Amino acid sequence: MSGNIPGDIPDKWYEGAVLFLSTINYWYFTNDTTYNDVTKVGLEFQGEPGDYMPANWTEWIGNDDQFFWGCAAMTAAELNFPETGQYSWLSLAQGVFNDQTAAPSPRNTGWDETTCGGGVHWQKFSEQSGFNDKNGISNGGLFQLSARLYRYTNNTEYADWAQKIWDWSVGHLVVNGTFEVWDTVTVGTDDCHFPGRTPWTYNYASYLLGAAYMYAQTTGADQERWLNIVYGLANKTLDTFFLAKNGYILEEVSCDPYPTECFDSNSILFKGPSSLWLGWTAVLVPQIYDKIMLKLQATAEGAAASCTGPTTPNLCGCSWYQKKLDPRQGLEPMMSASNIFTINLIPFDSQRRTKGPLTSSTGGTSKGNVNAGKNAIRHDPSRLPPITTADRAGAGILTAIFIAAWFSGVIWIFLADKS
Numbered sequence: 001m002s003g004n005i006p007g008d009i010p011d012k013w014y015e016g017a018v019l020f021l022s023t024i025n026y027w028y029f030t031n032d033t034t035y036n037d038v039t040k041v042g043l044e045f046q047g048e049p050g051d052y053m054p055a056n057w058t059e060w061i062g063n064d065d066q067f068f069w070g071c072a073a074m075t076a077a078e079l080n081f082p083e084t085g086q087y088s089w090l091s092l093a094q095g096v097f098n099d100q101t102a103a104p105s106p107r108n109t110g111w112d113e114t115t116c117g118g119g120v121h122w123q124k125f126s127e128q129s130g131f132n133d134k135n136g137i138s139n140g141g142l143f144q145l146s147a148r149l150y151r152y153t154n155n156t157e158y159a160d161w162a163q164k165i166w167d168w169s170v171g172h173l174v175v176n177g178t179f180e181v182w183d184t185v186t187v188g189t190d191d192c193h194f195p196g197r198t199p200w201t202y203n204y205a206s207y208l209l210g211a212a213y214m215y216a217q218t219t220g221a222d223q224e225r226w227l228n229i230v231y232g233l234a235n236k237t238l239d240t241f242f243l244a245k246n247g248y249i250l251e252e253v254s255c256d257p258y259p260t261e262c263f264d265s266n267s268i269l270f271k272g273p274s275s276l277w278l279g280w281t282a283v284l285v286p287q288i289y290d291k292i293m294l295k296l297q298a299t300a301e302g303a304a305a306s307c308t309g310p311t312t313p314n315l316c317g318c319s320w321y322q323k324k325l326d327p328r329q330g331l332e333p334m335m336s337a338s339n340i341f342t343i344n345l346i347p348f349d350s351q352r353r354t355k356g357p358l359t360s361s362t363g364g365t366s367k368g369n370v371n372a373g374k375n376a377i378r379h380d381p382s383r384l385p386p387i388t389t390a391d392r393a394g395a396g397i398l399t400a401i402f403i404a405a406w407f408s409g410v411i412w413i414f415l416a417d418k419s
């Protein structure tokens with residue numbers, strides 16, 4: 001991350017965003033500024049040209065990848081993470097929103113009502129494989145980002161979009177009444193109603209946190225409606241992934257039990273952002289604070305028991321629910337474990353918990369730009385530089401060193417606080 005291309009984890013572009021989401025939350029709950037500079041530089045550097053569509057990676061970007069960067073920037077705005085760059089955190093989040101809600105064009109595929117009656121595609125451009133899917137995290141992510149922008153700015157354009165994305169999602173990706181959240185629908189297949197049903201924590205948690213923000217910023221009958229949606233999604237999320245037979249420890253049910261079949265870097269990462277989004281849901285909706293935090297606490301104990309890797313610092317595995325190390329160790333399980341520990345600092349910090357994520361009227365200082373990213377030049381394959389193997393290896397090693405150092409800080413703080 002430092003020394004090579006700032007913010008870029010080679011071949012895993014979006015994971016840089018998840019890392020920064022992690023380090024920003026870590027800083028917020030611990031006041032440890034050690035990783036702020038590297039976070040700030042990377043989060044700014046990848047923000048080109050104002051909306052996280054840097055020319056180097058345009059060919060590969062999915063709406064979900066871009067959302068994760070927008071989500072990290074939004075978090076930075078809401079927590080008043082220091083900013084000094086060309087683009088403000090808030091404007092970067094707005095840039096992602098602007099891209100994804102724009103009508104489709106050859107240079108930018110946004111909200112596409114010509115297929116499935118709406119929704120964003122998984123991938124940005126029609127030549128990418130996976131373009132024909134409209135998936136849970138891309139749409140749940142855009143829903144969450146809209147709701148967060150609404151709460152931060154109180155601009156009702158964002159609320160209208162959150163409502164619109166939710167309305168489209170119900171019946172396509174979210175099951176009316178049962179609040180099951182599906183992974184994907186495919187354009188052209190049974191009128192976009194035949195879903196890929198695999199349950200993933202981050203699909204559920206992306207929609208849940210979005211609904212929590214809408215609840216927090218609405219009043220009256222609207223608020224009542226969003227509260228019921230929060231309850232429905234929260235109940236379903238807790239019932240699906242925090243099983244009594246596991247002592248209510250979070251389990252990625254479609255992956256964790258299958259160490260030899262499921263080890264791709266994505267599937268083993270989702271519990272991390274999901275943990276953060278569940279924790280912030282608890283902060284925004286006090287009615288379900290206890291219910292969620294009790295389970296996140298049980299989960300942290302499970303995760304800690306899985307961090308018994310043979311090397312220093314203690315590497316974590318994925319089998320939190322089994323309270324033991326498993327073969328899947330490395331960057332992603334460590335980010336996930338750090339997130340579950342960090343979010344368990346919420347109960348120790350009543351001041352931050354009461355304040356919640358900031359808004360422009362409660363002390364958030366990041367200045368917006370409603371036109372962010374709108375005139376950016378993008379999707380120009382001639383600007384793609386070749387990436388050499390040496391670049392990759394070098395950056396990978398630096399990343400590993402950075403993660404290891406940061407993680408030992410996290411685990412130390414967690415243990416100190418528990419004792």
Ligand SMILES: *[C@@H]1O[C@H](CO)[C@@H](O)[C@H](O)[C@H]1NC(C)=O
Pocket residue numbers: 005006008045046048054055056385
């Ligand atoms: C794009 O790639 C070039 C060449 O490797 C690099 O110098 C530059 O920093 C990259 N920009 C971003 C935003 O990643």
Ligand SMILES: *[C@@H]1O[C@H](CO)[C@@H](O)[C@H](O)[C@H]1NC(C)=O
Pocket residue numbers: 228231232235
């Ligand atoms: C969610 O669970 C609570 C009990 O914890 C229950 O009161 C509520 O009715 C449930 N809501 C939905 C929508 O299922």
